[in-house]
Amino acid sequence: MYLVTEQKTLQFAMRTRDDKLASINIPLYLPDTGLPNEAYVSTCCALWKRSIVIDDVYQETRFDLSGTRSFDAQNGYRSVSMLTVPMLLADGAVVGVLQFINHMDPDTGAIIPFAQDLVTLVEALAAHAAIALDNLNLIEERKAFMESLIHTIATAIDAKSPYTGRHSERVPALALMLAEAAHAMAEGPLAQFSFKTDDEWHEFRVGAWLHDCGKITTPEHIIDKATKLEMIYNRIHEIRMRFEVLLRDAEIARLKQVAAGGNAQEADAAYAARAQQLGDDFAFIAQCNLGSETMDQAQLKRIEQIGAQGWMRHFDDRLGLAHEELLTRQATAAPTLPARESLLADLPHHLIPRGAGDVPDPRFGFKVDVPPHLYNHGEIYNLAVTRGTLNAEDRYKINEHMIHGIMMLERMPFPKSLQRVPEYAGTHHETLLGTGYPRRLGAQDLSIPARIMAIADIFEALTSSDRPYKTAKKFSEALNILYRLKKNGHIDADLFDLFLTSGVHLKYAEKYLAQEQRDDVDIRAYVGPVSP
Ligand SMILES: [Fe+2]
Ligand SMILES: [Fe+2]
Structure with a gap:
């Protein structure tokens, strides 16, 4: 089987013999003149959009069959009869060419020419194959399009704030590392967890990429509110x-x-x-x-x-x-x-x-306390903020990214294979204690992938500067904070332990943390049951 490529060539794509596929790529039009390349059977079949029957390859004079003959010479084969059929779509477009060599008489095993009734049957089959191939291409194209759309959204969000940097890109990287480690566990508390198909991995990856998609609605001057009196500028x-x-x-x-x-x-x-x-x-x-x-x-x-x-x-x-x-x-x-x-x-x-x-x-079903005002710019009110620069209204505005994110994702008609994207994307601020937002879910509602997302999100936020008034934490400090969250039951203890014992913490640090952040950590203090 040859497939027509976007560069208008015929690419050898599949054969019935299982030896290595020769890399053959024949231009349909001559590169120097742009004229149709009518030297080969396969290209003529694609250009003329009709089947070509050859009864004896070695008697053939219309086409250049030197390729077939040299293949014969190398492999001790002898090509005699040949049928070449275009794979045509309903609109007349050619997506490929099927080539059959040496029709055998079913009774005697002798090589015979391809009869006309067989040609008709093969043409019908080729048409079906063309439709199947076209559908597959459409699906692949759609997948690629969606993937790039998702990356565009994530990049746009990251571009909004210089402080959150590449959060939307790093959280999926870390989440996937941790999911792979959990997936590989054959025993212990995480043995039951696995992603069974490529689709399930893809679904998780999409969820992770979209986890902060709601931030597209968050005003920059709130995300980056660097001082208490700042509105658009510092008052x-x-x-x-x-x-x-x-x-x-x-x-x-x-x-x-x-x-x-x-x-x-x-x-x-x-x-x-x-x-x-x-x-x-x-x-x-x-x-x-x-x-x-x-x-x-x-x-x-x-x-x-x-x-x-x-x-x-x-x-x-x-x-x-x-x-x-x-x-x-x-x-x-x-x-x-x-x-x-x-x-x-x-x-x-x-x-x-x-x-x-x-x-x-x-x-x-959101369970959030909504402040009475959208914003409160009171001077004393803001200066009196006891921790950080965000007042209750600002904090709500920031947390609101989850409300907007979930509303966006739950309204989207995801295909069946992506049904769990809203769950994977929408739960990273929930806690096992039921104190998170925006739904105050508890341990019983949070799946392993959801728990992985929470750990990945927190760890990334801690090790990047995250807020304008904060510097990125050292590796050890971030792990220590995560350990405290394990101790008080906020995050999944088994996954946190796996994060350390599997070495994912080091793998991530090596790839994404600055040299000066990467201090030594003794994980023995963090792993295992916590003393009350
Ligand atoms: Fe978030
Ligand atoms: Fe996040």
Whole structure:
């Protein structure tokens, strides 16, 4: 059998003899002139789209049969009769050519010519074969198309944030390594697990590639919220400017006091004290903005105290606002100017209402606590975030990638062989304790592949920088955190142990972790039953 390739050649593709396939690739059109290549039986059959019957190869003068003859010479064979049939589709396209050599008389075994009735039968068979081949090609094309679509989505998500880097690509790599290790287990708690077919592996791979597909909906300024006051830009500059105003107010007060004949020394001392205090206060607020340390009660109180100081606003703060933003201000009457403003404040226009479309669809069974507002830009509210830079609304927005991801995937008409993609993709933030999101599933709901996904996702996130204010963790630190999750029952203990005992942790580190991250780890402390 020869197949027509995309380069318009006939490629020798299959033969009935089981010796090695000769690599034959004959152009259907001559490379120098572009004219049809009519020297060979096979190419003529494909070009003319009709069967060619030859009764004796060695008497044949119409075609170049030197290839057949040299094959005979090498193999001690003798080609006599030959039937060459095109594989035609209904639209007239040729997908290949079937060639039969040496028709044998069923009674005597003698080589005889191919009779016309046989030619008709073989032509019908070739047409069937052409359809089957065409269907197979369509399926393969579709698979390749889908695969590339999935990679495009994953790459687009990774491109959204420089911090998450190549998460969508690395999680499947790690998940597959761990799945292969689990699949290979013949005994122990994971002996029962296996992917039985190529389709099942493919299904898992697709699920892993799409695990964060919902992140396509997450705004970048939330994914990468690097400081507490950041919205699209870091609002610390706006607040610093208010401190500048207060400092100038202090300077003006000093000058006025002196101008009015007051004690210059006293005025200087008051100014110096105020300048010192403003400097300290701003440094404190700026430090809080970083979110690099946890906040205690005393610090929260200090933010409020600093924020309560006033400054006078002389300009209309409703000028230059776009329609939407103006609406948020019009709920309250504009104060007369100059108006007293707080140094830091939580104001009504900082609250962005949650619309009907921002609430999860109840049909999907999500169990999440939805914050009342879509966003809260309150200055004190954000500075008071006790850990990291994300407030409750931001955190929900980030977690929402699972809600959007699951809704996208569960609505997609996956073929039967990919039915479990939504499950594999949609469970990596669930825990065996039932404390995860977005469905608070428990151990009974989480399959081995789902548990593998959770470990792969956490480990990748820990060993990449993941958040703008975080540096990538050392190998040992990440394993230690994962071990704590094993100890408290968040993740599957057997899979975590296998991650270490199989050496997958080292294989992954070697391939994906920076040299400076890869410190020594003694896995003996982590493997085996945990003491209560
Ligand atoms: Fe995720
Ligand atoms: Fe992820």
